[in-house]
Amino acid sequence: MAKIIxxxxxxxxxxxxxxxxxxxxxxxxxxxxxxxxKVMYAERKHSLLVILQGMDASGKDGVxxxxxxxxxxxxxxxxxxxxxxxxxxAHDFLWRVxxxxxxxxxxxxxxxSHYEDVLIQRVHKWIDQDTVKRRFEHINHFEKILESNSTxxxxxxxxxxxxxxxxxxxxxxxxxxxxxxxxxxxxxxxKLWSDYEKAYEDVLEECNQVPWEIIPTDNNWYKEYLIxxxxxxxxxxxxxxxxxxxx
Amino acid sequence: MAKIIxxxxxxxxxxxxxxxxxxxxxxxxxxxxxxxxKVMYAERKHSLLVILQGMDASGKDGVxxxxxxxxxxxxxxxxxxxxxxxxxxAHDFLWRVxxxxxxxxxxxxxxxSHYEDVLIQRVHKWIDQDTVKRRFEHINHFEKILESNSTxxxxxxxxxxxxxxxxxxxxxxxxxxxxxxxxxxxxxxxKLWSDYEKAYEDVLEECNQVPWEIIPTDNNWYKEYLIxxxxxxxxxxxxxxxxxxxx
Numbered sequence: 001m002a003k004i005i006x007x008x009x010x011x012x013x014x015x016x017x018x019x020x021x022x023x024x025x026x027x028x029x030x031x032x033x034x035x036x037x038k039v040m041y042a043e044r045k046h047s048l049l050v051i052l053q054g055m056d057a058s059g060k061d062g063v064x065x066x067x068x069x070x071x072x073x074x075x076x077x078x079x080x081x082x083x084x085x086x087x088x089x090a091h092d093f094l095w096r097v098x099x100x101x102x103x104x105x106x107x108x109x110x111x112x113s114h115y116e117d118v119l120i121q122r123v124h125k126w127i128d129q130d131t132v133k134r135r136f137e138h139i140n141h142f143e144k145i146l147e148s149n150s151t152x153x154x155x156x157x158x159x160x161x162x163x164x165x166x167x168x169x170x171x172x173x174x175x176x177x178x179x180x181x182x183x184x185x186x187x188x189x190x191k192l193w194s195d196y197e198k199a200y201e202d203v204l205e206e207c208n209q210v211p212w213e214i215i216p217t218d219n220n221w222y223k224e225y226l227i228x229x230x231x232x233x234x235x236x237x238x239x240x241x242x243x244x245x246x247x
Numbered sequence: 248m249a250k251i252i253x254x255x256x257x258x259x260x261x262x263x264x265x266x267x268x269x270x271x272x273x274x275x276x277x278x279x280x281x282x283x284x285k286v287m288y289a290e291r292k293h294s295l296l297v298i299l300q301g302m303d304a305s306g307k308d309g310v311x312x313x314x315x316x317x318x319x320x321x322x323x324x325x326x327x328x329x330x331x332x333x334x335x336x337a338h339d340f341l342w343r344v345x346x347x348x349x350x351x352x353x354x355x356x357x358x359x360s361h362y363e364d365v366l367i368q369r370v371h372k373w374i375d376q377d378t379v380k381r382r383f384e385h386i387n388h389f390e391k392i393l394e395s396n397s398t399x400x401x402x403x404x405x406x407x408x409x410x411x412x413x414x415x416x417x418x419x420x421x422x423x424x425x426x427x428x429x430x431x432x433x434x435x436x437x438k439l440w441s442d443y444e445k446a447y448e449d450v451l452e453e454c455n456q457v458p459w460e461i462i463p464t465d466n467n468w469y470k471e472y473l474i475x476x477x478x479x480x481x482x483x484x485x486x487x488x489x490x491x492x493x494x
Binding site: 044087090091092093094095098099101103104105131134138141142144145146148149151 | 291334337338339340341342345346348350351352378381385388389391392393395396398
């Protein structure tokens with residue numbers, strides 16, 4: 001497999017795609033998604049795990065808010081992975097992640113995930129290369145365990161350009177409804193862009209047994225469309241049915 | 248690797264071994280084990296997971312009581328795996344197991360374990376052969392994840408003879424301090440002896456990447472000696488040290 005070079009992959013919506021048409025299509029997809037989740041919840045045979053990974057300000061929060069807003073909250077959970085606690089650090093890196101795996105009938109969203117353990121930890125050299133390799137393997141096996149338990153695992157790499165990131169980080173300093181996200185450290189992490197890019201390229205290549213989707217996220221309407229479309233697609237593929245009362 | 252035939256492996260202490268000498272040696276080992284666990288707790292670099300698997304009345308409870316009695320309860324946990332709850336059943340079979348993995352500094356005992364998911368479930372045909380094979384793989388990977396997090400995984404197969412089992416099950420009907428363990432279902436399960444034996448033989452062969460120890464358990468004093476000896480051996484091998492204050 002040829003190695004992915006992220007700087008050569010577009011972060012923008014293709015020009016030929018019409019924005020307002022696409023937004024309309026997204027609306028339809030969201031309705032469909034809500035219907036599909038109702039059947040999933042009723043049938044209790046499958047679950048969906050959506051993993052959102054990307055640089056700071058790549059639009060993860062927006063996806064959660066905009067793509068999954070139509071779904072009955074009883075059937076969906078969001079978990080944001082933060083800096084591990086002391087208790088979590090005293091276990092293997094997948095310990096806290098496995099606990100958040102979805103039960104049958106549910107959609108689970110991971111805002112960041114176990115991939116942080118081969119991204120931030122690697123970029124800052126908190127772990128050595130051998131550990132990185134071993135973790136790639138562990139992640140591949142872990143995702144297979146979830147898959148064999150009828151969990152569909154969708155992994156979205158939120159692909160943002162450095163320019164768009166800067167624009168969004170600046171907004172966090174100036175717009176009142178964005179300020180709560182402001183973290184001076186983000187500007188520091190931004191300086192490590194090419195290290196992160198390299199770490200992501202390895203992840204996209206080495207942890208692709210459950211395949212990644214690369215989502216261009218400079219245009220919010222386009223990323224929302226792509227993610228909604230993919231979710232509807234895989235959920236439709238499950239051929240779920242409402243259980244009926246036997247007569 | 249030649250297939251293990253359990254009916255050809257002795258369940259008894261070798262005749263040449265002296266009982267009272269061995270018991271004395273076990274006492275010394277238990278003291279050593281308690282000391283080793285103190286260092287483990289202080290150092291917080293390693294953990295020990297002891298998995299006890301075996302037929303009913305193969306002596307699992309006795310091991311927990313007799314081999315680990317000298318250890319400071321602050322540094323050891325015992326978890327008994329029972330029939331999965333509804334919530335546990337709605338997740339993959341390793342979900343509940345992973346949660347009970349030891350944190351660094353601790354000894355964790357599993358009284359039964361994830362192996363039930365390829366034993367009782369298989370013998371009663373609640374799962375098909377493909378699932379069994381996939382679970383073998385998942386178990387192997389899962390144990391590797393624990394090992395790469397500095398957890399020593401010790402797996403003891405408690406090897407009891409059908410005669411000894413019967414004797415012990417009978418005691419549960421007659422001895423007051425044993426009656427709480429009485430379960431009429433045990434006599435039913437006993438009828439499936441050869442199915443269980445076959446399932447165990449496969450487990451011992453297919454899930455041996457983290458190796459099994461076969462422990463003859465007809466003689467309690469001998470099983471206690473073997474397990475204490477093994478635990479001391481592996482813990483010594485960790486070359487643990489009390490952390491000191493830097494001057």
